[in-house]
Amino acid sequence: MPDAAKSVLFVSLPEAGLVNGMIVLARETARRAAVDVWFATDEPQRTRIESGDGLTFASLGEVVPEMSAQSWDEKVYRQVTGRSRFRSHHAVLKHGFRPLRWQEKYRRLESWVDKVNPAVMVIDCEARFAISLAIAREIPYVLMVPFLPSYLVASHVPFARSYVPRGFPVPFTGLPLHMSLPQRLTNRLFKAWTLAVLLDPRIGRWLRVDLDFHKSIGIPPPAGLTQVDRAALVLCATIAELEYPIALPKNVRTVGAILPPLPERSDGDLEAWLDSRPSTVYIGLGTLTRLTRAQVAAVVEVARRLDGAHQVLWKLPASQREMLPDALPGNLRVETWVPSQLNVLAHPHVTAFVTHGGGNGFNEGLYFGKPMVVRPLWADNHDVAVRGQDRGVSLTLDDPHTIDPDDLADKLTRVLGDPAYRERSAQFGALERKAGGRATAADLILALPQLTGGAAAEQTQ
Template sequence: MDSTRRPILFVSSPESGLLNPLLTLAGELSGRGVEELWFATDEPRRRDIEAIIGKTPVEFASLGEVVPEMSAVTWDDETYRAVTQPSRFKAHRAVLRHTCDPKLRVEKYHALETAVDKIEPALMIIESMSLFAVELAITKKIPFMLSVPFMPSNVLTSHTPFSKSYTAPGFPVPHSGLPFEMTFTQRITNRVFKLRTLAMFLNPSLSKVMAQDGPLRRELGISDAARGQMARIDNAEAILSYSVTGLDYPFPVPAKMRLVGAMVPPLPQAPGDHRLSDWLDKQDSVVYMGFGTITRLARDQVQSFVEVARRLDGRHQILWKLPSDQQEFLPPVAELPGNLRIETWVPSQFDVLAHPSVKVFFTHAGGNGYHEGLYFGKPLVVRPLWVDCYDQAVRGEDFGISLTLDRPETVDPDDVVDKLTRVIEDGSFSERAQQFALRQREAGGRAAAADLVLASPSLK
């Protein structure tokens, strides 16, 4: 590579929760005038990359179309029900079974390899679930940083009992939804969770699929150094974690992991959206309901949320981001309560959360939502959706910043109204959220992450 060239290549899956933090980081570097920025992801996200406006362009490198098995947005209803079922282990198992086929990475690996050979990056910034990109970086000996939009322990804790882990053996295993201080029964459940995960891969049906991994690795020329759950951690130059101390259970965080807080773009993110901001200006107390891009609400759940708004009428306004395909479950407009405002799409969730009229964030508690709500000092009410959402939910309760619905799958209006009312009226929730807002701002966010990137020895 020409010694004067120092290209930086971002790589991410197309899922919004994984992609968005890197869009913010790429935008920060572009705004600083950093040259030769590239972003590799799936073709449907081309416009998002091309929409980054700064002093220097961010070039798009296409990884082709979305692989349906790898994108939760495209899963069929049966798969969606399996990965969001109440049983924590069965949901965890369903996700792994659906996504662990080694053949799924071949197309992306080849596409990224073509891009890498063209760009010759000095540094790669890789979203933590893009394991094909980690394998390629390790194989080609390209320095890389890992982007982690989850809690730190999510990527540092082993899912099986005999693998390397950066946390203690009794630490809550990811996706279990178990607390740090466990009862005797919960400690047994935690151990069994890991054993069952190991047994799942020893099952004949899945082990037959996984037997293809070795031959595929040899065919692709993947280095043996890329093997193992912790290869992405051990081989990373640095790990960018969008969290702060105190939002995860305590454990010794490795020096290479840098806690920079939520990745929030410059605000207002949608300065021309006066329609929604003017409405917020007129309200005293707003509950913002936003359950991410993956959540699929059924008719009875939608109607239960409408009933929640009805019961809060006269006390709080409700702003609900509800996709158009789920709005067909709503009652006629004339029957909706007057305090309910429904938006198909919110131009900027950051702008909404930043508004002082918003008093609580009613969320599924994905990794980004958990941290972003608290960045703006908003306490949470949580309807966890799947896998890591339950981990964030239990931590939020333990840290005094949120309450979780008793039965998220059924959406009981009595329970929802009770949780929202308690979080809004008990000032301790807001006080704790404000403390974490200050801590996140001190962590530096996008500016701190960009500084770490530019300080990389590979760019010198």
């Protein structure tokens, strides 16, 4: 059993897709081990973290708008989620790379590290300031990755070191493993375009600011594979069978979806509604999706076409409900929020899942064996969508930006009507459960020599 004086410090950005799995893992770590578990993130997550379960909240201050996709204005949102995957990637770099803001978070976290003196840090892979601090202080750290492994181990620019084969799809391209000649050309150009973006004068100024800061703390900026190579562990919340074949470094482990103990708190009325309906399509497009009035109308039309054969449960944010038409089909139930998406996906009467292709939601859908239709929103969503389609567990909309009712209705009819999609999804669900999720992840963290005080744990890495 670890020494009670030892501490583990979790660090995460406050975005739901990053922090949710981290909180689940932190609670599991605190539940099973005699270590002090601290959780550093921004103020909006304070109440969740202070609600018991052995966690101590360490505030990193208020959310920095430039570092939060949820606070982007409409213009930036449209740029980041635009049709061109390269322009989208450029927009993410341009609007998200703010080294002065990262330095503010670094200094706040530094004060907590001085207080906590952690034996190990567990860091969400997007919290770059925390990775820099762990390296500068020589604190062993674990990277938590809610994305495909290739997101971290494939190069984004030409000539950079990589763990994937030559010609492997560059992250964010949404390209398949087996490409046509035009796709191979696009794949090569994407790296060159990314390098060109880094030569943009404004980004160049920020890179110099970032370089100067890292010089001041005595390390080079931990870019690319440095973050992976320096980590004690890298835990990916997915399964190796979803990713294209790559030889991962031995410190990188795929542990499957990080889920809390189930079932979660339920809504009795919603549970009864699902119980009484033998086939329900669940639509949950993530916390960042902002639909237009035309897109909302398209989804309503698809529900109308499914009436008589399938029910539709749609989680639609309050800010977008005013775009709903006055008359809705009788088989459509719209909820601003559901107490537990996991409870919904676990229900045996939910027969398909329409998702934006976020790593967490997609792996949750797989965990419960649900065939999916993907409307990718941005960034890694395109990569997840193409892998799901290639694995035979999902289909992807032809044009996610318009949401053509004919296309969405056709894709849903296919995944609902072809037993092969259910069978393959069930097979992947078994693999997700075998991977172990939060239990496996906690085992690997608590087996680190810095927490056990012995060398035997190195055999688990």
